[in-house]
Amino acid sequence: MAVLEEQEGIAGGVAPIGGPPAAVTGAAAPVSTPASAPTSRLGALGSTPRRLRVLAGSLLGLLLLTGVLAVTTVAARQSATTAARQRTAPLVVDAQAIDIALSDADATSAGSFLEGRIEPAALRTEYLADTARASAMLASAEQAAGSSSEASAAFQTVATDLPIYTGLVATASAAERQGSYPLAAAYLAEANNLMRSDMLPAVTRVYTVESSGLTTDEGRASGSWLAVLTGGVLLVLLGLLVATQVWMGRRFRRSLNVPLAVATVLVLVVGVWFSLSLAAQATHVDSAGSSGSAPLATFTQARILALELRADDELTLLTRDSVPSYQQDASSVALSLNRLLATGNGTASEQMLTGQVRREAAAVQAVHDRIRSTDRSGRLPSAVALASGAGSEDLPALSSNLDATLATGVDRAQQSFGSSMAAADADLSALGWGTALLLSVAAALVAFGFRPRIAEYR
Amino acid sequence: MRPLATGSRRPVAVAVVMLLATLAAACSSAPSSAPVAVTTPDVVPAGAHVVHPTPPSPNQTCGDPTASLAPPATMPTPGAMPAGSRMAQIQARGYLLAGVDQNTYLWGYRDPVTGGFSGFDIDMVRQVSQAIFGSPDKVIYVVVPNADRVQAVQDGEVDLVAETMTINCQREQSVDFSTVYYVAGQQILVPVNSPIAGPADLGGKRVCATEGSTSLQNLVGTAVARGVQVWAVPNETDCLVMLQQGQIDAISTDDAILQGLRAQDPNTKIVGATFTNEPYGMAISKAHPELTSFVNGVLAAERSDGTWARIYADNLGPYVPGPNPTPPPATYRGSP
Numbered sequence: 041m042a043v044l045e046e047q048e049g050i051a052g053g054v055a056p057i058g059g060p061p062a063a064v065t066g067a068a069a070p071v072s073t074p075a076s077a078p079t080s081r082l083g084a085l086g087s088t089p090r091r092l093r094v095l096a097g098s099l100l101g102l103l104l105l106t107g108v109l110a111v112t113t114v115a116a117r118q119s120a121t122t123a124a125r126q127r128t129a130p131l132v133v134d135a136q137a138i139d140i141a142l143s144d145a146d147a148t149s150a151g152s153f154l155e156g157r158i159e160p161a162a163l164r165t166e167y168l169a170d171t172a173r174a175s176a177m178l179a180s181a182e183q184a185a186g187s188s189s190e191a192s193a194a195f196q197t198v199a200t201d202l203p204i205y206t207g208l209v210a211t212a213s214a215a216e217r218q219g220s221y222p223l224a225a226a227y228l229a230e231a232n233n234l235m236r237s238d239m240l241p242a243v244t245r246v247y248t249v250e251s252s253g254l255t256t257d258e259g260r261a262s263g264s265w266l267a268v269l270t271g272g273v274l275l276v277l278l279g280l281l282v283a284t285q286v287w288m289g290r291r292f293r294r295s296l297n298v299p300l301a302v303a304t305v306l307v308l309v310v311g312v313w314f315s316l317s318l319a320a321q322a323t324h325v326d327s328a329g330s331s332g333s334a335p336l337a338t339f340t341q342a343r344i345l346a347l348e349l350r351a352d353d354e355l356t357l358l359t360r361d362s363v364p365s366y367q368q369d370a371s372s373v374a375l376s377l378n379r380l381l382a383t384g385n386g387t388a389s390e391q392m393l394t395g396q397v398r399r400e401a402a403a404v405q406a407v408h409d410r411i412r413s414t415d416r417s418g419r420l421p422s423a424v425a426l427a428s429g430a431g432s433e434d435l436p437a438l439s440s441n442l443d444a445t446l447a448t449g450v451d452r453a454q455q456s457f458g459s460s461m462a463a464a465d466a467d468l469s470a471l472g473w474g475t476a477l478l479l480s481v482a483a484a485l486v487a488f489g490f491r492p493r494i495a496e497y498r
Numbered sequence: 499m500r501p502l503a504t505g506s507r508r509p510v511a512v513a514v515v516m517l518l519a520t521l522a523a524a525c526s527s528a529p530s531s532a533p534v535a536v537t538t539p540d541v542v543p544a545g546a547h548v549v550h551p552t553p554p555s556p557n558q559t560c561g562d563p564t565a566s567l568a569p570p571a572t573m574p575t576p577g578a579m580p581a582g583s584r585m586a587q588i589q590a591r592g593y594l595l596a597g598v599d600q601n602t603y604l605w606g607y608r609d610p611v612t613g614g615f616s617g618f619d620i621d622m623v624r625q626v627s628q629a630i631f632g633s634p635d636k637v638i639y640v641v642v643p644n645a646d647r648v649q650a651v652q653d654g655e656v657d658l659v660a661e662t663m664t665i666n667c668q669r670e671q672s673v674d675f676s677t678v679y680y681v682a683g684q685q686i687l688v689p690v691n692s693p694i695a696g697p698a699d700l701g702g703k704r705v706c707a708t709e710g711s712t713s714l715q716n717l718v719g720t721a722v723a724r725g726v727q728v729w730a731v732p733n734e735t736d737c738l739v740m741l742q743q744g745q746i747d748a749i750s751t752d753d754a755i756l757q758g759l760r761a762q763d764p765n766t767k768i769v770g771a772t773f774t775n776e777p778y779g780m781a782i783s784k785a786h787p788e789l790t791s792f793v794n795g796v797l798a799a800e801r802s803d804g805t806w807a808r809i810y811a812d813n814l815g816p817y818v819p820g821p822n823p824t825p826p827p828a829t830y831r832g833s834p
Contacts, residue, residue: 223738226735238539416640421614
């Protein structure tokens with residue numbers, strides 16, 4: 041304080057920019073001793089040359105720290121965004137698609153057995169398409185799983201089970217064609233058991249693990265502590281830059297040290313750019329979660345549950361005698377489905393879709409109840425007709441309506457996730473190297489700004 | 499003192515290098531794949547499991563459990579059931595509720611051609627419908643799991659159960675049985691190329707039976723001595739699936755059921771003599787003795803007028819070798 045006050049009278053003096061030191065007196069002037077100015081931060085640093093060196097070092101150190109922190113922040117967010125976009129999200133989507141293909145194959149095969157000895161061509165085609173899709177997706181998903189040993193082990197399980205499953209269904213089909221109806225039903229029940237006790241749980245495991253991985257990625261992609269730390273260091277840097285210029289202005293009677301002033305502006309630009317970009321990116325990541333991965337999970341789970349409900353009804357009619365638990369499963373599935381649909385929220389178009397899903401799910405559950413009551417009162421042929429008929433009020437039509445709507449929801453959510461994450465990625469595209477470049481220039485300017493002052497003391 | 503001006507440039511260079519290095523580091527990460535061990539899955543039917551041998555429980559005794567109520571002196575005409583009787587209530591309802599199986603080939607199963615129910619048990623039920631309504635088709639079939647048969651009759655969920663159900667003392671305590679309409683016995687089904695020729699060859703082999711069946715109890719009782727590995731499955735057809743998949747060596751249950759399994763797989767054979775006696779009867783609630791008596795009247799008529807022989811010829815004739823048997827005789831213990 042003592043030094044600054046002592047210089048107050050000449051602080052307003054104007055000096056040519058970048059010119060030689062105006063007065064040697066400044067340099068030669070006796071500086072206050074640490075004892076005489078215990079409260080001055082700059083003064084506490086001792087002699088002017090020492091102060092200059094410490095200031096220059098501090099500023100360059102802070103610039104380096106800011107740069108490293110900023111680049112690390114951007115890199116961390118980018119790697120999280122990239123991980124979410126390129127690995128985790130595709131794995132989740134693949135797992136869901138495999139789950140749906142397998143569930144649909146299971147429901148379709150049960151349905152075609154319900155139809156009787158001659159397998160309907162349309163159901164046969166659908167079953168083949170489902171297994172082909174599951175098989176193809178498994179191959180790509182196993183590759184995408186890469187280092188995730190849990191995911192690849194689970195996909196491996198499904199991959200080894202799938203040929204066994206299709207073999208059992210084919211055996212059931214052959215038995216059915218020869219009129220060995222109970223044997224056909226037994227093979228189908230075995231296939232279904234393999235699907236439900238081993239294959240679908242494996243896919244669900246991937247889905248659960250990678251979904252939480254996605255949430256983690258999304259959290260990391262919009263993680264704030266590193267950004268806040270960077271911002272804090274940046275503020276300290278700005279403060280020190282301003283304080284340095286004020287002190288130098290007074291000490292050397294220069295109103296403006298242009299290199300330092302430009303460096304200050306650059307740091308300010310970096311600060312504004314950095315915070316605006318990160319805020320925009322975080323918003324995009326948030327919307328990727330709220331209108332992307334969250335509804336994606338809801339719609340997919342609902343889709344899987346709806347398919348399971350349909351298969352439960354078909355298998356009850358086919359093999360209830362041996363496995364009476366299908367209806368227990370059906371009621372818990374229906375419960376989960378309703379709970380899931382009750383939590384639906386989000387954008388207006390999504391709500392509209394959810395409303396449609398609720399209506400169609402209610403229709404499916406109504407026909408499910410009708411099938412149950414018809415079957416319980418012993419009118420099996422009528423129950424079978426409801427469960428396998430081609431009418432618009434029968435289970436297959438209502439179930440596929442619901443499935444199509446849920447599939448639309450899945451597609452939309454997937455697109456929304458993709459575009460939001462792409463936007464989040466774009467928000468950071470130039471920020472990393474841009475920040476590094478600007479701060480490097482600022483560092484050079486600081487060095488350049490200090491050089492003449494320090495030179496005066498040689 | 500070392501000139502500061504040159505020293506101050508170094509941090510700039512260091513800063514730039516470090517910033518670039520950080521940027522570069524942020525851009526590279528290579529995934530690596532770990533080899534995954536493959537295990538061959540052993541797929542068995544749902545609920546299949548090995549049963550550990552337990553000593554046989556002592557059989558309950560109750561005299562002759564197959565002795566049933568005598569038929570009424572004169573059978574009522576179809577469509578004119580005596581007032582106040584259970585049959586009259588059924589007639590008023592318009593249909594008979596029958597508990598059956600839908601997966602036991604030749605006995606109670608859904609015919610893939612007609613979509614309806616077929617089998618020996620089903621024909622027994624149709625005769626009862628014929629006697630009440632004058633039409634064999636006034637039946638609503640309720641598929642009842644084997645383990646729930648007694649309960650379904652006790653709860654009145656069905657009027658009767660016709661489901662390859664062995665009459666025994668334990669069940670007799672809870673429900674009434676009609677007279678015997680078929681006598682089965684436990685036998686063994688093996689692949690045609692199997693060396694197993696009878697119960698004596700089962701030592702050290704894997705044998706399958708239906709969960710909760712008397713066949714399973716018989717096997718488990720003898721398993722201690724013979725070292726038989728006994729598999730229990732929810733449905734007898736699951737045994738055939740396991741046999742075809744090479745997971746068991748033999749199936750042991752009622753010959754009646756084995757004939758249905760063999761009919762579905764010509765590469766199997768039934769070996770050895772029957773080693774148990776399993777008289778089948780229809781289970782009816784103890785609350786309606788007049789219905790049991792009425793059903794016994796229906797069965798008596800079937801025995802004498804050749805209906806039983808026709809039903810046997812229709813359902814079992816093509817699949818059971820040897821001449822068609824005569825119907826099992828009825829034994830009665832009194833009138834309601």
